[in-house]
Amino acid sequence: MSSKTTVTKASGGNGRVTLKTIAEMTGLSLSTVSLSLRGGTTLKQETRDKVNEAARALGYVPDRAGVRLRTGKTNVIALVLDGAEDSIDFARSMIQGIGHAIRGTRYHLTVIPEFERHPTTETIGYILSNRTADGVIITHTGPRDPRVQMMIDADFPFVSHGRTEFYTPHAYHDFHSEEFAALAVKRLAERDCKDIMLVIGDDSTTNYQNIVTSYRKTAARAGIEARVLEGTAKLPPAEMRQVGLKLAAAPDRPDGIISDSEIRTIALVGGLAEGGVTLGREVSLIYKQTSGILPTLFPQMDSIREDIFGAGGELTRLLLRRIDGAPISELQSLAEPQPHWRSD
Amino acid sequence: MSSKTTVTKASGGNGRVTLKTIAEMTGLSLSTVSLSLRGGTTLKQETRDKVNEAARALGYVPDRAGVRLRTGKTNVIALVLDGAEDSIDFARSMIQGIGHAIRGTRYHLTVIPEFERHPTTETIGYILSNRTADGVIITHTGPRDPRVQMMIDADFPFVSHGRTEFYTPHAYHDFHSEEFAALAVKRLAERDCKDIMLVIGDDSTTNYQNIVTSYRKTAARAGIEARVLEGTAKLPPAEMRQVGLKLAAAPDRPDGIISDSEIRTIALVGGLAEGGVTLGREVSLIYKQTSGILPTLFPQMDSIREDIFGAGGELTRLLLRRIDGAPISELQSLAEPQPHWRSD
DNA sequence: AGAAGTCATTGCAACGTTGCACGACCTGTG
DNA sequence: CACAGGTCGTGCAACGTTGCAATGACTTCT
Numbered sequence: 001m002s003s004k005t006t007v008t009k010a011s012g013g014n015g016r017v018t019l020k021t022i023a024e025m026t027g028l029s030l031s032t033v034s035l036s037l038r039g040g041t042t043l044k045q046e047t048r049d050k051v052n053e054a055a056r057a058l059g060y061v062p063d064r065a066g067v068r069l070r071t072g073k074t075n076v077i078a079l080v081l082d083g084a085e086d087s088i089d090f091a092r093s094m095i096q097g098i099g100h101a102i103r104g105t106r107y108h109l110t111v112i113p114e115f116e117r118h119p120t121t122e123t124i125g126y127i128l129s130n131r132t133a134d135g136v137i138i139t140h141t142g143p144r145d146p147r148v149q150m151m152i153d154a155d156f157p158f159v160s161h162g163r164t165e166f167y168t169p170h171a172y173h174d175f176h177s178e179e180f181a182a183l184a185v186k187r188l189a190e191r192d193c194k195d196i197m198l199v200i201g202d203d204s205t206t207n208y209q210n211i212v213t214s215y216r217k218t219a220a221r222a223g224i225e226a227r228v229l230e231g232t233a234k235l236p237p238a239e240m241r242q243v244g245l246k247l248a249a250a251p252d253r254p255d256g257i258i259s260d261s262e263i264r265t266i267a268l269v270g271g272l273a274e275g276g277v278t279l280g281r282e283v284s285l286i287y288k289q290t291s292g293i294l295p296t297l298f299p300q301m302d303s304i305r306e307d308i309f310g311a312g313g314e315l316t317r318l319l320l321r322r323i324d325g326a327p328i329s330e331l332q333s334l335a336e337p338q339p340h341w342r343s344d
Numbered sequence: 345m346s347s348k349t350t351v352t353k354a355s356g357g358n359g360r361v362t363l364k365t366i367a368e369m370t371g372l373s374l375s376t377v378s379l380s381l382r383g384g385t386t387l388k389q390e391t392r393d394k395v396n397e398a399a400r401a402l403g404y405v406p407d408r409a410g411v412r413l414r415t416g417k418t419n420v421i422a423l424v425l426d427g428a429e430d431s432i433d434f435a436r437s438m439i440q441g442i443g444h445a446i447r448g449t450r451y452h453l454t455v456i457p458e459f460e461r462h463p464t465t466e467t468i469g470y471i472l473s474n475r476t477a478d479g480v481i482i483t484h485t486g487p488r489d490p491r492v493q494m495m496i497d498a499d500f501p502f503v504s505h506g507r508t509e510f511y512t513p514h515a516y517h518d519f520h521s522e523e524f525a526a527l528a529v530k531r532l533a534e535r536d537c538k539d540i541m542l543v544i545g546d547d548s549t550t551n552y553q554n555i556v557t558s559y560r561k562t563a564a565r566a567g568i569e570a571r572v573l574e575g576t577a578k579l580p581p582a583e584m585r586q587v588g589l590k591l592a593a594a595p596d597r598p599d600g601i602i603s604d605s606e607i608r609t610i611a612l613v614g615g616l617a618e619g620g621v622t623l624g625r626e627v628s629l630i631y632k633q634t635s636g637i638l639p640t641l642f643p644q645m646d647s648i649r650e651d652i653f654g655a656g657g658e659l660t661r662l663l664l665r666r667i668d669g670a671p672i673s674e675l676q677s678l679a680e681p682q683p684h685w686r687s688d
Numbered sequence: 689a690g691a692a693g694t695c696a697t698t699g700c701a702a703c704g705t706t707g708c709a710c711g712a713c714c715t716g717t718g
Numbered sequence: 719c720a721c722a723g724g725t726c727g728t729g730c731a732a733c734g735t736t737g738c739a740a741t742g743a744c745t746t747c748t
Contacts, residue, residue, distance in 0.1 A: 016475075018734055029698050034736060044696065061474055065412035066734030069703045074409075076454075081439060085637075092435035092457075095425060099457035108476070110420075111455045113436075113443035130405055131360075132452070237640040267640040274643075293429075296581040296611040299618075362704055373728050378706060388726065410704030413733045 017058045018066075025054050037062075062106075075106045077319060078133035080123055080147070081113045082140040084203060086233070086261035088291035090308055094139070094161075097312020105320070107134075121146050128154050135319045137161065141172070143206045159319040159331065161311060162206050171322045171331035173314045175306045177207045178214035180337040184258045184286045185218040185226070187302055187341065191284050193256030195225040199243075199268060200260045201233025211260060227254065237267045244271020253277075259287040262294055269298065280342070288337075295340065305338040361402045362410075369398050381406075406450075419450045421663060422477035424467055424491070425457045426484040428547060430577070430605035432635035434652055438483070438505075441656020449664070451478075465490050472498050479663045481505065485516070487550045503663040503675065505655060507550050515666045515675035517658045519650045521551045522558035524681040528602045528630045529562040529570070531646055531685065535628050537600030539569040543587075543612060544604045545577025555604060571598065581611040588615020597621075603631040606638055613642065624686070632681075639684060649682040 019037075023030045028047065036043050036051040037060075054060075068074050079098060081091055098109055110133065112123050119140065124147045127133055134157065138147055141162030151158045152168050159171040181198075188196050198215050202208055212228060219226030232240060247253060248271065259265040265287040269279065277283050280300035289295065289303035318331045363381075367374045372391065380387050380395040381404075398404075412418050423442060425435055442453055454477065456467050468491045471477055478501060482491055485506030495502045496512050503515040525542075532540050542559050546552055556572060563570030576584060591597060592615065603609040609631040613623065621627050624644035633639065633647035662675045 016734095020734080030734095031698055031700090031736085032696085034734095035697085038736085042696065047696080059473075063413075063734050064474075064476070065409050065418075066703095067736085068409035069407075069413050069705090069733090070735040070737090072703085081436070081443075083436075083440065085433065085436075088432050089429065089435065091433065091439060092425070092429075095435060095455055096427065096457045096459070099425075099455075100459070108454050109456070110452050111439055111443075112453070113440045115440070115444070129403075130408075132408070237637050241640040241643075263637055266637055270641040270643070293581050293607055293610055296585045297614040299585075299614070360704095364704080374704095375706085375728055375730090376726090378704095379727085382706085386726065391726080407704050410733095411706085413703090413735090414705040414707090416733085 016063075017060045018063065019060075021058060022051060022054045022060060025058070026050050072131060074132065074134050076108050076110055076133040077102070077135045077137065077316070078127055079109060079111045079137045080119075080139070081111055082119065082138075083114050083116070084140055084233070085263050086201060086203075087288075087306075087308065088262045088293060090139075090290065093290065093308035094312040097309040097314075098137070098316045099312075100309075101313040101316035101320075107320070119145065119147055121150050123147075124150050128156055135159070135323045137315050137319060140203065140205050142204050143209060157319065157322045159315050159322060161315055163210075164206060169328045169332070171318050171328060173311060173318055173333050173335065175207065175311070176334045176336055177210040180288060180304050180306075181211045181214035181258070182218045183304055183337055183339055184302075185215055185222060185224075187286060187339070188256035188258070188284055189219075189222040189224055191256065193224060193254075193284055195227075195252070195254050196256035196258065197227045197229055197247075197254035198258045198260075199229045199232055199264065201264065202230040203233040207260075215258065232264055233261075235264075237263070240264050240267035241271040241274075244268040244273075245275045246271075248272050248275020248277045253283070255283055257283060257285045259285065262287065262290060265294065289340065300342060302342055303340045305340055307335060307338070311335060360407075361404045362407065363404075365402060366395060366398045366404060369402070370394050416475060418476065418478050420452050420454055420477040421446070421479045421481065421660070422471055423453060423455045423481045424483070425455055426482075427458050427460070428484055428577070430545060430547075430607050431632075431650075431652065432606045432637060434634065437634065437652035438656040441653040441658075442481070442660045443656075444653075445657040445660035445664075451664070465494050467491075468494050472500055479503070479667045481659050481663060484547065484549050486548050487553060501663065501666045503659050503666060505659055507554075509550070513672045513676070515662050515672060517655055517662055517677050517679065519551065519655070520678045520680055521554040524632060524648050524650075525555045525558035525602070526562045527648055527681055527683055528646075529559055529566060529568075531630060531683070532600035532602070532628055533563075533566040533568055535600065537568060537598075537628055539571075539596070539598050540600035540602065541571045541573055541591075541598035542602045542604075543573045543576055543608065545608065546574040547577040551604075559602065576608055577605075579608075581607070584608050584611035585615040585618075588612040588617075589619045590615075592616050592619020592621045597627070599627055601627060601629045603629065606631065606634060609638065633684065644686060646686055647684045649684055651679060651682070655679060 019030050019033050022033045033051055036048050037055060064075060102109060114123065127136060136158040138158065139161040141148065141160040141164055143165040145164055148160055148164050148166060148170060152170055159173065161173060163172050163174045196219065200208060200211060216226055259268060272279065279285050286302045286304065289305050290308050295303060314333060322331055363374050363377045366377045377395055380392050381399060408419060446453060458467060471480060480502040482502065483505040485492065485504040485508055487509040489508055492504055492508050492510060492514060496514055503517065505517060507516050507518050540563065544552060544555060560570055603612060616623065623629050630646045630648065633649045634652050639647060658677060666675055
């Protein structure tokens with residue numbers, strides 16, 4: 001309390017290597033060193049070599065606070081982490097993907113978890129007004145996501161995991177959900193399913209709409225009955241299990257099910273199994289898979305994989321190019337679903 | 345290339361609210377404003393009120409770069425995220441826990457994913473030499489973890505998720521693994537198991553040793569056979585499934601199993617089920633559970649819960665107090681395992 | 689020989705913050 | 719009235735960086 005011994009001393013002249021250190025070592029001025037390190041072409045080659053060598057020898061790394069204060073550049077990208085629990089290890093995979101992509105760059109990653117059920121603009125507002133990052137990655141994007149609107153208005157670099165319906169184009173990377181739904185329906189049709197059901201969490205993301213639309217269209221084309229059970233995102237696992245149980249016992253039990261979430265698939269399968277349904281025989285189930293662990297548990301089930309690690313990497317690459325001023329038209333990409341059909 | 349239009353302008357005098365803005369507004373000097381905002385007691389109450397009001401009205405937030413440059417304080421805590429896949433959604437829960445605990449503080453969270461199988465000191469070295477954070481949280485701590493050694497030597501604030509065997513005490517929060525093992529063994533003994541097996545990933549963490557030791561001791565006391573199947577952390581899910589399959593068919597099949605990992609439990613159960621084992625009857629299985637999703641899939645199995653969200657919060661609170669100079673002896677805590685016994 | 693270029697380097701100010709040393713003003717005392 | 723001792727506020731320098739204007743030393747042209 002009284003004696004605050006930890007003085008939080010400013011990084012004094014003791015250990016830290018700064019431009020000044022290099023200047024003193026080479027006998028050049030501080031400005032020259034700075035200029036040289038940033039690749040000043042007006043400098044003599046000899047000088048540049050000398051500076052580079054000294055910098056390397058001393059292990060110089062530019063001070064982030066100095067750069068940031070002077071230039072406004074934070075060298076930080078922010079990941080706004082949605083609280084949704086649908087994919088196993090979504091956060092880890094995404095973060096690893098991002099981390100892998102910023103290796104060797106000057107960027108750091110800060111993660112801001114969201115707690116609300118629906119994304120708020122609060123976090124984004126904070127980042128924008130305090131210039132706390134150079135760019136933002138958001139996930140679980142909605143069709144008219146207010147966060148996107150906000151960043152478009154502010155002309156702030158960002159990339160969304162998921163598309164939107166805004167007129168103004170923006171950088172995004174997304175899973176090709178339409179293709180996912182189409183693949184799944186076709187697969188079920190091949191397995192002679194006549195009455196299928198899509199179990200999906202209505203979490204107001206764009207993906208939700210894309211999946212439902214494509215699902216209906218593909219089923220209609222294949223001439224099979226296609227129901228939708230939506231709003232399952234709100235259900236806690238135990239209730240999701242009940243859904244499976246009820247479904248198993250229902251007189252109009254579907255013969256094919258498509259599930260868009262790993263977590264909900266687990267609960268659903270638990271309920272179906274308890275209800276006496278043999279998956280892969282009486283009911284075929286196809287689920288979206290992201291973690292690689294579920295196939296070991298459900299080898300008898302088909303799945304379609306979304307690569308979250310890869311998505312994290314791609315989102316980062318897009319964002320960094322966006323920060324560097326690349327045209328938006330080059331910053332939009334889709335990831336193709338990877339079917340994992342059981343081998344029989 | 346040629347025309348770099350995005351000038352990355354320094355946050356010019358246009359919008360940004362700084363001490364200067366408040367100074368001009370109140371007619372006080374910049375120094376006074378700064379002093380006042382930091383609670384200078386030598387100032388007249390009237391002055392302090394005036395400053396506070398202006399700051400509030402303008403929505404002043406201290407510039408991180410300015411503070412950091414001047415004081416060396418980054419207001420950042422770094423989470424070194426282990427690449428291990430054992431708990432479902434470990435990363436999300438941990439990050440949410442941390443995020444919740446730093447709400448309302450000035451701290452930001454940066455996450456640094458590790459890719460190597462075993463933790464390297466590289467990341468920590470970088471943080472230490474570049475003063476990139478005020479404190480570090482590490483997870484999956486080993487008994488003589490080199491990262492811990494490094495930070496102890498540098499007297500750098502950190503907290504580990506997991507204990508160590510170092511002589512010098514340091515801040516930690518840990519799951520009470522010994523208690524976990526003891527609870528699990530006793531439960532199996534109550535269920536009349538005579539020959540149990542611990543399936544555990546030898547991932548060189550302290551927890552591993554604690555669990556094995558306590559497991560053996562408790563089993564000996566209960567007078568039952570206790571085997572250990574270790575080294576499962578290295579196995580990919582498909583092979584883990586094979587382990588379950590072989591175990592099911594083995595002549596000396598155990599009648600009780602304890603598993604320390606959610607992910608491996610899933611694969612193991614997949615294999616056991618394929619091998620025709622009815623869990624909860626022929627074999628009792630108890631697993632460490634962190635995500636809340638597995639019980640919906642395996643309602644017939646006992647589990648013991650570790651609260652990762654809570655751990656994230658506790659780790660953060662300990663770290664912040666460590667940064668503020670609290671004595672180490674107050675910065676060590678254990679989390680009690682929470683048994684979830686099936687209700688029959 | 690003086691003006692006008694080049695070329696290579698440098699000094700200075702500023703970004704926003706803090707902490708120290710000082711200054712201005714008041715009050716009471718000898 | 720001079721002066722000590724408060725009370726309350728302020729000027730200045732520094733943290734590490736960058737960008738611009740300016741410098742000095744050469745060369746080249748007229």
